[in-house]
Amino acid sequence: MKDNIPDQAASGALDKLKEILLQQEKMRLASLEEELRELYARFDDKERLIETLDPVIADLLYKKIMESRTQMAEALAPVMGDALRTQINEAKDDIADALYPVIGKTVRKSVAEAMKNLMQAINERIDNLVNKSFGRRKKIDKITLLREVLPFHVQQVFLIHRETGLLLSHASNNVDPASAPNEDMVSGMLTAIREFSKTAFAAGDQSLHEIQYDDLNIIIEEGKYAYLAFVVSGTPGSAFKEVIKDIEHKIHLAYYKDLRAFTGDTEPFGPIRGTLESFINAVHEPMFREALAGREKRSKAPAFILLGLIAAIIAVVIFFFWPDTAAREAQLKNVLNSYQQREGSFFSVEKADNRLTLRGQAYAADRRELLQALEEAGFEVNSEAFTVLPSLSVLRETVKRVSRNLGLNPPISLIADSAQLYLTGEVPDELARIRAARLFAAQSALPLIWNGLRVANPARERLINSLNSQALYFVSGSARLNSDSEKSLRQLLSMGNVGDIRRLVIRGCADATGKPELNKKLALRRARAVQALFLKSGLDSARITLQTKIFSREEPSGPFPSKRRVDFKAE
């Protein structure tokens, strides 16, 4: 035991010595341990790690990019691409908002640049081709030239019967017809789509004029009985519309009767195919002519100067020797007025210098006279849209035929009133109203008629007839409806909707018994008593007119047994 005591003392001293000697190292070690823990914590906490690396990452990337640009691009591209795709998918709206200010400008710039290049290319190619042709002393092949330079071309043309959607004629520049969809079905579907758009967008008489699909435009030119659909690749200019309108007009003029009487036989329209085919080839000619005209203008400038001088001299002569312009205007106005007032005539006049364009209709004799008068007055007249009106008897026969076809009984009729034609009469519903007018327009081929057909309302008819054939009776000296009269009136009102009454005259009547002034007041009070019931039933007061009538002793009471009454005149 004793031996152990010094050992214990020595051990304690040694520890004390160690503590003294190693204190600094211990402290350093503890500090290092603390720092190590801190570093681990920093690595484990992403935010803190980013905070730590942030100041150096940008420098590092910059350094790496500077050292090896390609390598960095290759390394980052897939990641960047994925990141962009993800971001676009997840936040389309945000991306769109962010890019919007830039995209608009970019697109405008790009389009402007493309258009500029396109126009430049067209001009250069026109110049090259025309110069080559002049050089060879050969007639310019306009079609080839246009095919070369124009930025669009017609791929197919359909002539489609408007009502049935059946294909009347078709031309295509498709080299492989088997690859194209069946043209009969296309024309049917096209018509269906047009009808759909009319119904879906309540377009009424308006219809679809253009359908765009990718690079293809389907441009529709509508005629009275048929419409043309042009499948065009690229974007046609404004002149194209005029050209196709002209073609439609010519087809209608040439095939008017066949189109009108079409029942499914397309034989008569056979020759149109050739026209449409040549049209596909020649459609650009007018535009070409415009381009060429510009060139000829430049090359023939001296000739134009000479012509200009001659025109100026003629203008001076006209100015001094021609009748006064105002008087001429007045003369024109008088001529037009006198014809516009004629029965069946309805037309408008557009004046541009000396040229008049008439649109509308008139009977053949009036039309001929008017055109002659205008031409004699020195005007150049365009009367293509000024159509001949068949005689009134012919038109009335047409109306009868329409009535028969639609089973309208009583038949509708036609009124020529102050230079306008009205269809009048009653039809069972709105559909019949539209259909009757359409059928009449188709059969008469008139460009303009007024549809005055009314939709019949049997309940209204009953109410009006009952009002016009009944009276309400009062006891002597009284303006109070007795219970029987009130009951009769209520029965009357229950026959239809009072709102359907367009105009109602309530006539309060009295006999000559007593003083005339009092009788007049009594008659008015009777009328008012009945008026109150109509107002209570919802009839608009503006539609009611009150009248009074005092029957003299000798005067018969008319269709009703008593003079002490209220009777009606309803419309």
Place this chain on the structure above:
Amino acid sequence: MSPIKKKICLLGDVGVGKTSLIRRYVENIFDDSYLTTIGVKVSQKTISPKEGKDVLLMIWDVEGFNKPGTVSPNYFIGAAGAMVVCDLSRGESIENLKDVIRDFRRINTQAGLVLAGNKADLVGSTHPGRLLFRETARSLELPFFETSALNGQNVAACFETLSRKLIEPS
């Protein structure tokens, strides 16, 4: 020689089998999506009668509705005839025939009509639907056929009868 072209409509309640009848019969057909998009789809069939010109039927398959009067009448305009279809196993579709015909006749007073009682393969010879269909057809005084788009029964006959009516109006 170019054929005589005629537009016909296929009418009837939804689900009576109009589109299936067309699929059985026609040569060219557009994608069904047109039917759901614009309510009509056009198909085509040429019929060669023993005499005279071929007839090219442009068949407008008009989307069916359970309530007559809801189909756009614009689609009926210019139709020379119609095949009005019902489902023999669904009495309601047979009862609606008259309303469907009325709507069509308002636009085309002179058009030829035939009736097709479809899904004949589903009903027996004494099924009340079959009897109701025959009774309705007789009361309307229209030619009628009991058809099956599944096995082709009477499908061609029904279309051919209609096309004859169009070129030889009574």
